[in-house]
Amino acid sequence: MFGSLKKKLSKTVSKIADKIYSKGNEEEKTEGNKINKINNEKKEILNKKENELSEVAQSKTEAYTKDTGVVAKYNAQIESPSKLEEEIEKKEKIGFFDKFKLTKTIKKVLGKDVILTEDDIADILEELELELLEADVAYDVVERLVESLKNQLVGTKITAKDNPEEITINALKNAIKEILSQKNMDIYELIEEKKKSKEPVVIVFVGINGTGKTTSIAKLAHKLKNKGYSVVLAAGDTFRAGAIEQLEEHAKNIGVRVIKHQKGADSAAVIYDAIQHAKARGIDVVLADTAGRQATNINLMDEIKKVVRVTKPDLVVFVGDSLAGNDAINQAEEFNNAVNIDGVILTKVDADAKGGAALSIAYAIGKPILFLGVGQRYEDLEEFNVDWMVNKLFGDEEVKYSTEREF
Numbered sequence: 001m002f003g004s005l006k007k008k009l010s011k012t013v014s015k016i017a018d019k020i021y022s023k024g025n026e027e028e029k030t031e032g033n034k035i036n037k038i039n040n041e042k043k044e045i046l047n048k049k050e051n052e053l054s055e056v057a058q059s060k061t062e063a064y065t066k067d068t069g070v071v072a073k074y075n076a077q078i079e080s081p082s083k084l085e086e087e088i089e090k091k092e093k094i095g096f097f098d099k100f101k102l103t104k105t106i107k108k109v110l111g112k113d114v115i116l117t118e119d120d121i122a123d124i125l126e127e128l129e130l131e132l133l134e135a136d137v138a139y140d141v142v143e144r145l146v147e148s149l150k151n152q153l154v155g156t157k158i159t160a161k162d163n164p165e166e167i168t169i170n171a172l173k174n175a176i177k178e179i180l181s182q183k184n185m186d187i188y189e190l191i192e193e194k195k196k197s198k199e200p201v202v203i204v205f206v207g208i209n210g211t212g213k214t215t216s217i218a219k220l221a222h223k224l225k226n227k228g229y230s231v232v233l234a235a236g237d238t239f240r241a242g243a244i245e246q247l248e249e250h251a252k253n254i255g256v257r258v259i260k261h262q263k264g265a266d267s268a269a270v271i272y273d274a275i276q277h278a279k280a281r282g283i284d285v286v287l288a289d290t291a292g293r294q295a296t297n298i299n300l301m302d303e304i305k306k307v308v309r310v311t312k313p314d315l316v317v318f319v320g321d322s323l324a325g326n327d328a329i330n331q332a333e334e335f336n337n338a339v340n341i342d343g344v345i346l347t348k349v350d351a352d353a354k355g356g357a358a359l360s361i362a363y364a365i366g367k368p369i370l371f372l373g374v375g376q377r378y379e380d381l382e383e384f385n386v387d388w389m390v391n392k393l394f395g396d397e398e399v400k401y402s403t404e405r406e407f
């Protein structure tokens, strides 16, 4: 899952890390040259001073040949180089502060401290932009991600003790967390809340044809039932041939009831009846299917507005097909404008190598992804949260999903 996105992000990590190392080496190389230069200069000074001193000592010796004590002093100086060096350092005022500066320079040079400039990573970020667009990540999301990466990396000091790969991965993780920072929604909390007032939670599923609404309803019913909640389904897709029978098949497999009318009946009426049924029997959750519709079809969009107006659901969930990439994002925006989506279920993520929709859809409409459809079995519905996504994108394990079909 998210295979190609994962590869693209790890490529960026290694490119930026390489840039940090090479810049550090450059600095180290430059600093290395500086050290050699300083050492050579020092050697020259030492040699010059040594010659000077020996001339002085020579002339002194001549002048004071009588006084051997003095000669011994000068000889002693020439004999002990460290003493000589001290003498020279005093003379050439290398002294403590100069020494410290020298050490400091050496420290900076040896410390490989690196501060990335915008130019250092401009090409890498440009390449990342293209790669993300290729993975169907929405343009605004790509811009936001790259901007965040730049703000975190440019101008920040990276020292020898830092690990450039770690620095870059953390910056990318932060950028992705920023993009997926929509307020999360805990469906179980909502159910517990409504149970207190003996009211069912009503969830209406909307989306275009074939995205996986009916299937996702069945998977969620399966999940809720396993968590001990009672569920009833509303066959609100009275339009598509076979939709009611498909939902009945799922209901039978999972062991829940379906409230249905005949084909062509009013969708809002079916859902309304299912709500009354749930209230009368103290059922916890009503999951309402609706007919798939193109967001561009004004009449069908008016119908879904009526369904929401009449049934007043607790949640309107948009079901998007991750394989549709940017189209899924555009559809989510259209439905959100029409009926104010509360959350998203993104289906067929198991079959979606790109992964761009998962990164973009929540950002595009400012609403959280609630679940991901990851296969064709009833348990193939993953609860979505940011850390889970980040772990999938940067974790080591290769996630393999079963290709079994249960429906």
Ligand SMILES: Nc1nc2c(ncn2[C@@H]2O[C@H](COP(=O)(O)OP(=O)(O)OP(=O)(O)O)[C@@H](O)[C@H]2O)c(=O)[nH]1
Residues within 6 Å of the ligand: 207, 208, 209, 210, 211, 212, 213, 214, 215, 216, 237, 240, 243, 290, 291, 292, 293, 347, 348, 349, 350, 351, 372, 373, 374, 375, 376, 380, 407
């Ligand atoms: N691999 C995979 N297939 C899925 C997933 N979710 C749904 N599908 C398949 O997608 C196809 C369409 O699913 P439906 O639930 O019938 O879609 P729908 O939105 O109800 O379709 P309409 O009733 O036409 O609106 C079916 O073959 C499902 O098995 C998923 O997460 N992974």
